[in-house]
Amino acid sequence: MQFEWIMVPYSLLTLFIVVNYGLLLTALMQKIGARVGRRHGIPIWQNYVDLIKNYGIRSSITHGVMFYLGPVFRLTGGVGLLLFVPTLYGSEMFSNLSFAGDLILALYFIFFGSLGMALGAGESGHPHSAIGVSRGLSQVTTAELPFALAVFAIALQYQTLSVTEIVAAQQGSVWNWTLFTNPLAVAAAMLSFLGSMMRPPFDVVLAPQEIPIGPPTEYHSSYLALMQTNRVIFPIAKIVVYMNLFFGGAATWPVFFLKVFLIYFFSLFVGVVFPRFRVEQSVRWFLVWALPLGIAAILVV
Amino acid sequence: MVSPIFIIAGSLGGAFLLGLLRDPWRGASYVISLLVLTFTTWLAGSWLWALSSGAVTPVEILTAGTQPPFAVNLRLGIAEAAMVLLINLTGLLSALYLKDTLFKQGRRAMAVLLIFSMALSGIVMTRDLFNLFVFFELTVISTGGLILLSRDPRALAAGFKYLVASQVVSILMLVGIIFAYHATGSLNLDDMAAASAALLRGGALAFFLVFIAVVAELKVFPANGWALDIYESAHPAFSALVSAAAGSASLVAIDKLLQIGGPAWMDVASIIGIVSFVGANLFALAQRVDRRLLGYSSVAQIGLILFVVGQQDILGERYLFVAGGVLLAHAVGKAGLFWLSGLVAGRDLTAWSALRGNPLLLFAFASFLALLIGLPPFPGFYAKWELVHAIAAHDHLLELALLLFGALVEAGYLYRWFGYAIKREIDHEPIAPSLYKRAVVCVAVLAGWLLAYVWGELSPHDNLLHAVPVLFALAFLALEWLPARVKNALAIAGLLGWFAFSYPAYDPLQLIFALIVLAGGALILLASFHSDGRRLGFYPSAMLMYAGLAMLIVAEDSFNFFAAWESLTIGSYFLILRGRQSEPHALSYLVFSLGGAFLILAGFALAAQGNVQFLLVSLAEVAEPLAPWVFALLAVGFMTKTAAIGLHIWLPGAHAEAETDVSPMVSGILLKAGLFGLFMLLMTMGRQELYGVDLAHVMMWIGALSALLGNLMAAFQEDAKRLLAYSSIGQMGYALFGLAMMNHLGWLMALMFVINHYIYKSMLFLSVGGVAKRTGTRAMYQMGGLITLMPLSFIAVLIGIIAMSGVPPLSGFGGRWIFYNAIMTSEYRLPMILIFVSGPIAFLYLFRLIHSIFLGQLKDEHRRVKEAPFWLVLPQMIYVVCLLVFALAPGLALRRVDAYISNFLPQGALSWEGLTITSEFGYWSPVSIMLIVGVIFVVIFAWLLFVNRRAQKVKQFNIVFAAERPYRPETTHYAWNFYAPYKKALGFLAWPVFERFWAAVTDLLHTLAELLRRIYTGNGQVYAIHLLAFVVVVYLLKEGL
Amino acid sequence: MIKRFAVILLLLGIGAIFTGLMVNYVPDKALNVTARYYAEQTAPDLGAANIVTAIIVTYRGLDTLGEVTVLFLTAAIVGLVLARGSSDEAPARRDLPPPGELLLTGTRLLLPLILLFGAYVFTHGHLTPGGGFQGGAIIASGMLLMLLSHPLRRFGHRLIAIVESIAGLAFVGIGVLGIALAGGFLDNRILPLGTFGELFSAGAIPIIYTFVGLKVGAEFSSMLVNLSETEDL
């Protein structure tokens, strides 16, 4: 596959859909979470309002170049990740820019935004930002591990690293999904997914009220707006990867919305049930519970 | 030709003539002594020349006009001539050195000196057993006199102990001689050899007594307490004589006896020799006094030569070459060191730091040590090479192991000493100003290098002193007076010139390594433009390292490979030692490197099976039972260099403490030598199985463990350079892992790591080094907020860490992508898990690096810090460009290598179509990724600039701080123990288990040495008892055997 | 005590070696090759009646040269050892009671005879038992007698040294002459062999032995003098 100009509007369209869906979805998730607490929670459009408000803040400060660039990195990471993976299976329109690389690209591009963000947060000079980064990075070392193993396992299983081909291999029947053909890998990956969603019990990175909110402590106004934008794109982009790898992908938008919702909901569901882990606890948790699953997944393939 | 008898007659005449002179005529006496010694030296030299040029044949000197065995006869062959020359030259030089002392002591002392060298020459030349005894006694008595030249009051007691011991020796010897005479009816050695069957049957005990007496004269371990006391207390010039000349003479005597004794006794000599070598070296570990240390070392060296003498049956015609090489190297080195010790005022090893003021003497010191240890290009190197090959070919594996162990211990304590000289405080008196003494030392240095040349010529291999790179490196010794910048330009020109010159000869793999070593080396050297002054010692060392690397790449046979390996080890050792706090680290680097080198040597020796020339490609043909062992030895040797886990403890200190521009050299370039070796090994030997275990699999585990633990430990470092150093361990682990996968992409990945690691590690070391230079600290938590002050360094580090972490779009991702494709076809899956674990850990330390240094809070004392010097920044910027180019077009380098690797592993090659790289499993388009990411980034950035154009720039304390304000930058900068919670969870993995292990090993050795050396109680009687015990024990063992 | 025990144990070992030597020792029934050669050839070749002397002076002349050198060396070193630091201490000498009349007279009487006897012994070394070493030792004993009788007397080191050195040089010189005039170093046949059994026979042997005798005498004397001077009187 090669680059064609038509991909640009197609990709922008994907982006547009995903942003809007994400804004609503995250609000919905918050509402569901609120309902667990017997509240009504924010209005469904609240994310739009917050976003507009933040773009509308008149003043801002900057701590330096990296501080300024941090959110740019962050959003580039989210958008890039989204665009490097085909959103809808079989649709040339929504294959985005996946010609540039395969699964491995997606896997490593996940870190692009986090790295830039961490750098930006670092330049703010706020110790809480640094503490948040420290926690985040520490946690990610083991949280990503089962996912990596699962990816390796299914790459071995399907003998390919191309996302499209992996999805193709899962077509036909629900039973062809990796979820059923390789449940161990999926289990490992889904545990890992919990760790990457910044939700309880793995949200010690942000830990509101403790280290205010971790890395973004100093971010505000349009910086924050960019990050909020990313906050709706990035999880979905990640979920798209999971969906493609483990849950048969999606051929149409409704299926896409449904699957993304369900996968997202899984993290929310766990999050409202469990309290927060400290970093070393979560590291141990991943090593003890998720890692063996991943290893088993590799060995049985 | 003048008859060699005049060597004896002349000395005696001279000695008697001295008696005629009046006591106050010191000058005349001295001149006579010198004339006599010059005469004998000239005589010996002319004979050596004539004999070696083939002008004359070995000459038999009859006395009394009667044929042997009825009269005493002497013989002068080429070996004897060389020894006599050595003895008399040492005597002459010592006489020069002793000028003041001799003037003070008068003609009698001079006469004794003359007789001493006469007696030693006699020992060498005589062919009569009893005559040998007479000369030995002359040596003993004159030693008794010459000890008194020392101003040390303790020398007297030492002399008495010596006399006691030699009385015992002479009693045994006489009894032995007379019974040997009785058994053979002759005192002539040749007759005895002819009748050796009879002698050994009936008079075995007689021979034993003579043999053991001569062996005891050699001061073998452990019956040598008196000798050590003499070495410690005697005048250094005399110690030089004892060590160099007397030791050599006694060895010749032993050699003569072994002609009688035959193989059975050669074995005894070998065992005594090797025990001496190992034991004395071990004891030397605990020494703090220079001359006593040299004494132990002498004992060890003599033991080694005794071992060689004992191995003459298997060395065959190479015996003289080997024995001569070791012996002459020892003699010159040891004599030189003793002479040097006379220039140093203090007796503690650390007092040698006084040498630091004088580069010439320091060079001499280094040369002598290299001579002793047998480093290239000195004779000992050639000799040990052949020795090891011979004993390996005859399956004397235990001896081989002991030999290498002893040599390693020796290198350890000698280079520890060198480290003291380079690094310790100069708090002692300066070195003695005597011109004579310095001249003598210089002559010894010259002799050493001359021998190096001669041995190179004699060896069947290439003369290392003919190798252009080595010569180039040595040329810098002569250019030391030039300013550093000029030398730097020369060095860069040299590297690039050599690259251009050799370019056509490289195959793709070599080309990649050559690019890194030569072009890359030149690039790093740009940073050295920063230093002004003369930078003594830097360029010869650096160029030696580069020379070794350049030669390593093109080496075709094992000898050249190993010689290159040793050169680069030595060069880099000197380089590393230059760092401010690097003394212990340089030492551990050297010890590990030499240990690894010895394993390599053993591996080659086993593989060669006695072949003089062993092509590296013939490693593939090594037969089965041996092959896995060879593989294992070589692999471990190479892995020492790549600092695989377990053998890594030298690396962090060595890389971290090195100078700013040295760290990238040793990290970015030097580590690749090990990888090159592994490439070479795997290409030739492929997979090997030992006890059913696939060694490649083991390597894979080692690689994975290195990657994991290296990364993990890097994450817990507070010192920026140490962090980078540990990260190198991890990175090398990745490369090792890739290699061990033994598939196409695995190797490609390893090569990718070779290139990438060179670029980003050099860059990071340079920028971190620049920062450390400006801030005066390497502890990251003491820095912070430097981004605005050192923006270029920041950019370099930023690009570096993005590349290193493998995040797209920079080149590190290529490595990860190839890695994933490679593991798809690998058979072993478990080690992957470790690699997977270690991957994200890289983020930990990389972020910490950039955050703690450049981000966060700026410290007060760094407010006026400037950007790193231009010459440090320039190469960094070039690296940035390289990284970007390499990220965009990895094919530039990889495509050819990909094709090249297909020669070995055809499966799984990549296909390069247009912008996309495709493997069996996936695809990747570097340019597209770069463009897409770039476009998205620019768009978003532009948007942010638009909406956020009026941002107010604030200062470092303008942070929300729970409504408070920060107290100080130091307390606000979150950097120390950055990963505290992580440490809580996984810190146990970074427990320094290997450090503890190696520390325990060295402690054990030192404790052993410290405890066991107490057998040398200082009591002369005890020494004599040792001697008798030695005799009895050897007797019993020999009987038992 | 442990040390003593260890020594005994070790000496038992050495004793075992010696016993081994003795047990294996079988006395020769006839002269071996070397000895036979000496017995047969000494008289015709060298013209010396005392075979041992011939061996010492000529056949194994190099040993003897070494031997002489040992003495020279010892004398020199004893001088060195004792000279060392003797300058800085000048012990107060006390007067001794004069040596007895008997000793003095005896010395005066015997000394010339002793010296004469010594000279006889070394000049006749090639004919009779005796030789340079024995003669030299006899001469030195005369010296000892003198030292006993005149404890405070200081002898001329210079003279002793000159005698010693000249004798040594002569020995070496004669040896070198052997290269030029005869078969090799220390060959005695630089002079005619003369009539077997006469004083002036056996080539250079008597001359060498004379020098050896002088040298040995001088060296022993030198040692004795040096040692006697150490006495703190």
Place this chain on the structure above:
Amino acid sequence: MKDELDKRLDNQPDGPERRGSLKDIPVREELLPRWVKGPEGQEYVVEPLQDYFCQAGPTVQTPAYTRIIEDLFNWARAESLWILGFGTGCGAIEMRPLMTPRFDAYRYGIQWRPTPRQANLFVISGYLSVKTLKRAIRSYEQMQNPKYVVGLGSCTINGGMYWDSYNTIKRLDDYLPVDLYITGCMPRPEALLQGFDDLKKLIRAGKAEGANHYAEHFDWYKANQKRVIKDWDMPDYSW
């Protein structure tokens, strides 16, 4: 220490000027100018207040170019009130119930933010001691324009029951530009919700320009603040 510093400052080229600025040195040790020695031996003075803190004052931030966009923004600002989680006095206790199911302020787009950077509403919850005032000012200044202040309870209006206390301020409006007071001692959560609703109206109407007011009358506010805060150990405007 201070004398010596003075002496050494006199020797500097710009010494006298610096001396001027040193006159009102706050008592805090960490804010004293100090001599620092750089790694390469250069010595210089670090004045924490100058060097650590941005010296710029607040500026009046103009609304967006067009009315429509500004209205949109004002609507959004009103519907997205992010309260700084800073309870200054006992009134903070009345804020908590707003987060509970019973009152659930989230329904109205009201959320709490742990950092002033991201909050746009500062609720001064009750009496404000002088000591807390300093922190409140800092936090307020660290919020971004536009930002709103709500005075909660009578203490913020006239000192309330602390009207004669020696160390509480009596009238919040003298120190920070208050957009809205919610009276009562204490006002119930319902009153708070009502107050927020009123604030929303103000915002939507574009009348809640406290931040710009503060910037315009910065000197007046500062003078008032400094009058009560004796140990003014911070820059005039805390960015």
Place this chain on the structure above:
Amino acid sequence: MDLIAMATGFLLILIGLFGALTNRNILRMIVAFAVANTGVNLVLVSVGYMTGRTAPILDSAVPVAEATARVIDPVPQALVLTAIVIGVGVTALMLAYAYRLFKTRGTLDISRYTDLKW
């Protein structure tokens, strides 16, 4: 009984060595070594001895022609002379050392001269 001289010689050597290794006084050691040396010399000459033969001096009693059958082995005799002289030399040297040692150290006990060790 032929070996009585030799045995005596060996015994002397052992006695001498025992004395030298157990007496701490260096003068006694020197004397002991002298004893041992004597033993060595005795062994030396005893090796050359042949029963019933005469000294290797050719005179009227032993004509040249009969020498081979009548004289004992002359070589050990020559050697023993050299050995004796060397022994004397070493003994003298040791005595001189003993003197100096006593002068400088004030003791003749060899176990006190242990400032050089290890």
